[in-house]
Amino acid sequence: MxxxxxxxxxxxxxxxxxxxxxxxxxxxxxxxxxxxxxxxxxxxxxxxxxxxxxxxxxxxGVPWTATDENLEGWGNLKGVVRKAPSAASGAVTFQAVAGSTIPADTTISVGGVGTGQTTEAVTADSSGRLTVPVAMSTTGAAGNVPLGSLAELSSPVLGVQSSGQVTAAFTGGADAEDEESFRSRVLAAYRTAGRNGRAQDYIDWALSVPGVTRAWVNPDGFGAGTVVLYVMMEDGNGNGGFPVGENGAAGADHRYPAATGDQLRVADLIYEEQPVTALVIVCGPIPQPVDFMISGLGQANTAANRAAITTSLSDVFRRASRPGGTVYPSAWNAALDALNLSQYSVVAPTGAVSGKTVGHMPILGNIDFGN
Missing domain, CATH: 1.10.286 (GTP Cyclohydrolase I; Chain A, domain 1)
Known part of the structure; x- marks a missing residue:
C-alpha cells in the first residue's frame, strides 16, 4: 500500500x-x-x-519517477541517451570582387537570430559570387534559419560586400531533449524485450536523433527489403516541421543514393543500429494542405477566436495526421467544440481527408472564416 x-x-x-x-x-x-x-x-x-x-x-528508484542524472542512468541501462542540443549549419552567399577570400572562422550574423563561423576559406569565382559554409556558434532550434534570410559579416572583409543571403537553409539545430520526452523513450525501451528490427525499433532510433519529433515506418515501401522511414521535425526547424534535405539512405550504404540534410542525419544514425540486410530510406512526408471554410460564427467571429480555431486545427493535424493516413471530421469537430464557441459551421472539408499516396500527409492549409 x-x-x-x-x-x-x-x-x-x-x-x-x-x-x-x-x-x-x-x-x-x-x-x-x-x-x-x-x-x-x-x-x-x-x-x-x-x-x-x-x-x-x-x-x-524507478524510471517512471526518476529525474535528472538518475533518469539518464536508467536510460543508459537500455542504451537510451538523452538527445543533446545541436548547432545548425548552412551556407551564405555574398557578392565579392573575383578572387576575394573569406577566411575560415570568420564570424557572420545570420538571420538576426545569432552568429556563426565559416567552416572553411572560400574564394569568389569569376562571376563575383562567394558561397561559404557556416556553422552556428550556439546550439538550439533557433539556429534553423530559412532560405533567403539576410546575413551580415561581423567584420569587413576586403573585396566582399558586408550583406549576404542564406542560400542553403540552416538545418540540424535542436534544443536539448526535455525530461518528459526523454522519459517516454526510456519507458518505451523497458516495455520492449530488445531491438531486433521491428517497426517500433526504427521509430525509436529515429526519435533519438536531435530534432526529430515524429516518425513512421513503411515496410517494403520501395520494394522488398526496403524500410521507408518518414520523419518530422516540428520544434522550430523553420520549414513547417518538415525535414530539410533530400530523401535517401545513409552515406555508408551504397545500395541507394545518399540522403542529404536532416534525412542524412537520421539515416546515418540508424545505419549503425539496423539489421545489416535492411535498406533504410529516410524521407520527409509530402505536405498535402487541407483548406477549411468555417462560417456562421456570427458575433464569435473575432480575431481571438480565429486565432484559437487556427491553433486548435493545427494541433488536430499534428496529432492525427500521418503519411498516407486519414483525418476524420470527428477529430476537428471535437477540437472546435472544446473552444465553446456560441455557433459555427464547418462548410469544408465535407468529409474525411486522406493522403493521396503513402507519402502524402494532410496538413492544415488556409482557413476561410466567411462572414
Missing amino acids: PFNRPTLTEHRNQILRDMQGGTLPGVTNVTRFSVLGVFAKVWAGMAYLHDSFLDWIARQ
Missing part, C-alpha cells in the same frame, strides 16, 4: 502528543513559545526533511 507521508504540521503535533503522553515525565501541557514548543518545531522540521529525502530516494 502507498506510504502516507506526514506533513510538517502532523510531525509537530505527533511530537507534542508524545511529550504530553508520558515520554517526558511530568509534562502535561506545552505552550506555543515554551522551550519544549520550540524543540517540537525544530524536531518536526528535521523529521520532515528526512522524509523529503527518503521520498526523493524512492522516486529515483
